[in-house]
Amino acid sequence: MSALPARWLQALPTLLLALGGLVAVAVLLHVDPNAADSPLPGCPLTWMTGLLCPGCGSTRALHALVHGDLGHAMAMNPLAVLLSPVLVLMALNAAGWQPPALAGLWPRLAAPLPWLVLLVGYWIARNLPWWPFTWLAPG
Template identity: 60%
Template sequence: MTMPSRSVLSRWAPLAISAGLAAGAAVVLRHVSPYAANSPLPGCPLYALTGIYCPGCGSTRCLYSLVHLDWAGAMAMNPLLVISLPFLLLMLLNNAGVRVRALDPLMRVLANPMVWLVVLVGYAVMRNLPWYPFSLLAPGVA
C-alpha cells in the first residue's frame, strides 16, 4: 500500500476538514437551538460589547435555519452567508483541483482577498445603517 503524495494530501485536506466541520456543525445545529433561552451556542462578542453587527452576526441562527430547511429564516439572519456558501464551496473544490474552465474568471475574482475585504467591510457597514432597505440586513429582520 502506497501513501498518497504530500501534494495530494495538501490539496484535498482543506476540503475534507471543511466537510467534517460542516457535518459536525449540522449535527449540533440539528439538535441545539440558538433561539433557546439557555442555548450553549455563543453569541457574537462584538455585538455584545458594542451593539454593532459584524458580518458574521446571525450566522449561527442562519446555519440553524439552513439545517432545518428554513430558507426565509436563513436569509433573515445573514443573507451574505447564504449567498456566499456556494462560492465558498467552489473555492474549496478549486483548491482541491476540481476546476471548470468556464468558471475561471469567477475563480480569479473569488481568489482576490481584496474583493472579500471590500464585501465584508461594506456588508458590515450597510447592515448597521438604520434606514430601509439596509435595515433588512440586520439579523432577525424579515
C-alpha cells in the same frame, strides 16, 4: 503499497473539510442557536459594541438552512445565505478540488479587494438605522 499513504495524505484536507462540514451540520440539526440556553456563542463584537458585524446572525441563518427554512435564514443574514455556495466552492478549492471548468473563477474569488469592499460595505449598511438597511439586521 507506498502510494496509498501518499494518496491519503493528499486527500486529507478534503476529508477533514468534509468531516468538519458534517459535524457542523449535525450540531446545527440538534442545537438551536435561537434558544436562550443555547451553548453556541453569540457575537463578541455585538456584545462589546452593540454593532452588528458582517457575520452576525450567520449561525442562526445556517441553522435555518439546515432545517430548510430559507425565509428565516435570509432574515438572519442574507449575505451569508447568498454567499454560502461560493464559500463552499472556495473551501473545496482550498482543499484541493480544482475542476478545469472552474479554473477562471478561482483568481476572481481570490482577489481580496472585492471581498473587502463587499464585507465593509455590508457591515456599514446593516448598522444604518433606517429603512431599507434595517432589514439587513438579524431578526
